[in-house]
Amino acid sequence: MNRHALEVLDLQGALDRVSERAASTLGRARVRALRPSTRVDEVAAELDRVAHTMTFAADRPGWGPPAIPDPGSALARLKVEGSVLDPAEMHRVGDLLEASRVVAEALSDESGISLVVLRRRLPALTEVEAAIRRTVDAEGEVLDSASSDLRRIRTSLRSAHTRIVRLLERYVADLPDRFAVDDASVTVREGRYVIPLRREGRGHVGGVIHDESGTGATIFVEPPVAIDAMNDLRDLEREERREIQRILRTLTARLHPHAGELADALDALVDFDALHARARAALEWRADPPEVLASPSEGLRLVGARHPLLLAQGVEVVPYDLDLAPDEHTLVVTGPNTGGKSVFLKAVGLLALLAQSGVIPPVRRGTRLPVFTDVFADIGDEQSIAESLSTFSAHLERLRELVEEADAGSLVLIDEMGTGTDPTEGAALARAILETLTARGARTVVTSHLGALKTLDTEGSGVVNASLQFDPERIEPTYHFSKGRPGRSYGLAIAGRLGFPSALLARAQEFIDDGAASLDDLLERLELREREAGELVDRLRGRDEAVARREREVADRAAVLDEREKRAEREARDQARRLLMEAREEVESAIRDVRAAGAEAIDDAARSARRQVEEAARRQRDDAPDRAGAEGPIPDLAVGGRVRLPGGRSKGRLVELRDERAVVEVGGLRMEVAAAALQPIAEVEGARGGAAREERVLERGWSGEVPDAAMEIDLRGLRVDEVSLALGRGLDGAVLGGLSEVRVIHGKGTGAVRSRVQELLRDEPRVADFRLGVTGEGGAGVTVVRFR
Template sequence: LALQLMNEILELEREEDREILRILREVTGRLRPLGAELASSLAALVEFDTLWARALTATRWRAHLPELLTADEEEARGIAIVEGRHPLLLEHVEAGAGPDVVIPFSLELFPDERALVISGPNTGGKTVFLKAMGLLPLLAQSGILPPVGAGTRLPVIRDVFADIGDEQSIAESLSTFSAHLANARQILEGAGPGTLVLMDEMGTGTDPAEGAALARALLETLVARGARSLVTSHLGAMKRLDAPGSGIVNASLLFDPDRIEPTYRFRKGRPGRSYGLAIARRLGFPGDVLDRAETYVDSGELEVETLLASLEAKERTLAEELARTEEAREESERLREELRRRTKALADRERSAEERAREDARRYLMEAREEVEAAIRELRDADDSARAERERDARSRVEAAARQQEEAALQTRSRRRKGRRGPAAAPSGDTARRHGAGIRVGDRARILGSGAKGVVRDVEGRRVSVEVGSLRFELDQGEVEPLPPVETPAERASRGGGGQVRVPEVAASSEVILLGLRVEEVELALGRALDGAVVGHLPQLRIVHGKGTGAVRSRVHELLRQDRRVREFRGGVHGEGGAGVTVAVLQ
């Protein structure tokens, strides 16, 4: 029974396979006419997938599009790599399996620099640098943005020749040196313009003198053939090939001698020290053996090492000084920016205060003018019997308004002085005399804020009482200026006495020239002209403001509309000055 059941199961499985095959053939037959379209769609999907993968990789690498140079452009401009990084190191950092950060390198090789000899300690990153220099241009030529910064220029490479690592083989009877020679022979056969040669630990595996001689001859041959070559070496003879016109330049990967560990920072133009004995001492190698080894170091090599050590120490000191200088410069820039910001804020506050003071003065002037005009109208309307009483009442109102405006002006000036400066030092000499120091009762004085002149009636400490006409003002000594004892007839007439208010004489003119004034200066000049025209009973006032941008004219029209003494105004007609003139008709 079991055998029968197993046979039935096998038969059913064969029928299932036949049915699957029939369905596949049927479906394939239906799709066969669309084969070309399906193949094109698959190719497009593959292309989109690779583009998407390259875009994601470039974003993760923070890659920039390099400039690819033709052979002629490379000969004219050389190559440059900015902030280059090995892509596999970046992937290890991304996966958390490598170092915390990848140290980038920057390199520029000029057209006459065909070969680069990189030296430095073991585990310093020389081999990784060689591999990165080979990968970056190949990635770019493959359509993948390499991990480089902006401004990178890469050559278009025809062939890459590399001799990196130990390829000794027992099966092929190749020693380390034989393997290097075999690779070097192949490199010489194919090297030329448009090729990149990468050779690690050049000249090793045999007698150092012979290895150095062979490595030098090989490198000079590669330079002569126009190949771009990058080699690493610990041999002192290779570090001395950097001579003018040789086409060979030194470079190194730096090492921290204090911590005895590599920094992985690339430096062009200077060979590096191998630090072999120092690394051995750090790893716990017997000290007596190392001391004996140091006595065997060739004197010439020792001088070179000493010179390089001195250069490195000076470079570290210079780098520290530059860092401190940069910090000081940044601090200076910060302080300068802070000073600029505070200066601007102070200027804005002063401008606001000046605008508020100007607005206050404008308001005080308009209020005083209204009081005077009201008094004049009452005097004109009064008959002879009531005129004396009206005169006394008008005089009292004008005096009260004058005292109120003077007190408000003094308070405004006092607030502005307190906002601009702190407690002032005691004045001395002419300055002290000019600002009221030593003033006595009976002296003539001028009030600095208003220009009014009067006589000092009382002095108590720094408080000075100045009588101007029938008005008396209590002021600080810094707000008055002493005058000579002799007063002119005009001053004597203006000061007057007997409790009468003397109105300053105002020149009456039918024309006022505002040309050259700023907008904020227009109000005072126009107000004086209107005062004179009203006092002189002139029917109209011709205001010459010019055309310009129209700002002064707009301000004039605004003030005329606000002044109740002006019945109407119009622009000048032909013969009066046109648009540069406004004619105001007075009440």
């Protein structure tokens, strides 16, 4: 890949920004070392690995890879037979094993083949890891827990140190005052315990002098009384070193067979850290993996593309879309200075380089990027004083190089093409270069101010115009990319904004070539029409959104009204059911009154009235609102007349008509229903008084509770004349509760209650059949009743 292009497009700067998301130094170095690949399979596979890691990272927003240690030469030494790692190296290997285990556990649920392959490279050496943690700490010290012998030796060492210090403290306390040093205390010199002493006391104490003060007045002496204890201490220290060496040698021997696995695990961890950094960058960019094309001949498409270094700076970036068909080889971008053309040009090249380096660039779904075999760029000031080259000469040198080397697999980027010399000659040379590159099939993107290049976009030429839009009223760029037409330079307009005299600008306008002026006028009219069309589209889109919003509001309100209607109907049915049960209570009360008067002959009439009320209550409970009749023509209804409600069973009086809705009063309760669902009925003179009595009863209102449904009706202990009322209430509850059968417990006794029960059941229309209970049900003391 052309090194100059990599430098001017600042691929390294982009990789450095991506690497900041890695968790380890090794991971950051791995990202910074990425370079573009020209193999399609490698690029596709690497972007696929990053895409899988994006899914992994998105599912675990608070998770990050553990710190990966740099074991240095430890892994290489492990491969050498008989080598022994020092405690610090051993601890770094333990950190490596811990990081390997943590990442392997995190990847255990992954199904992406690329991450599965990576997880298989992470060994699970939990016992060795635990042994290392018991042996050494982060400071590189061997722990007492490394072995029982080491713990015993160190315990003895601590005791020996204590004995020596106490011995010397007593010795100092017994020294004559003329030899003692004020505030003297036991100290250490050259690894041995000593006491401070005045020089004149040297002969009195004897022993070995290990140090003296700056003035020489004080000497530090190891007295003879401590020599034997110090020798014992030295023996324990040597024993400690031998035990530590044995421990490290044993543990190193356990690691030796896994030297290759550990080296591979380190590489896998660094690889995952680099993958995770690239995945995090893509997630922060809200990027989508691009489709990788095998060849530039298949075209190029960028969707929602943004320059990654601008994103890193936190500036607002206007995304752009670029679609080059297979037969569109050259893109000529024109427009004013400060319009963003150079940034656009660099972004096209940098996005391609990042993708081929295994980094998902900041693009959106639908992007299709070919794999380029090389990238050439002529951007910026190329002046070279050392080589005595002017800017124009340096540009020519770069153009010569790319004309010689670029082919159908290349991406060519040229900024401000044709400038730096006579405009006529510059335009001629630029046109010749573009035609050569286009004929060769190279994907070429150039920016220019030359009007001559705007006319190359002809049918079948392979050249297409484009521009970055500019606001002519505010005289500032919008950075919106537009393919298909060239841009205007706005040079005179910008000069006017900077304060040039209007007379001077008018004079300059006269010098503009008629053809160029005509093209600018055409472009100005096109820009005006485009703005008008865009504003119209925005208004229409706003209207569509307003209509859609109102439709949603209407639908929501209709749903609310529908729910209210359903709730009102449910409440109306419940109220009607309660009122009907009140009527039943009234009937029962009348029966009790009549029986108290001794009028047994009234039982048949009471049962008949009870059945009518129960049947009405059951219908009110079971009948759902009938909406089928809510459509169609409204019948001839008269306010005050009687009507039949949906379902054909309930009747009421029409109170009010409201368009297609009607208010109907049923038993003192008013409800609103569809007028088309009502059926007018004629008043029948002299109708049976039951209905009238029923209405009078319902008008009183009742707050009692509906009888509870129970599987058993217990009549034990009741007299024969009390059976009718209790049995009736029990059957009411069972019917209203939707039970299919019920057990009537009457006991055996004389059989009088059982006979009365069966007599009442034979006359009960709700009962399909009944039988005495069998063994396990209560036998002759129970009657099992099954409802219709």
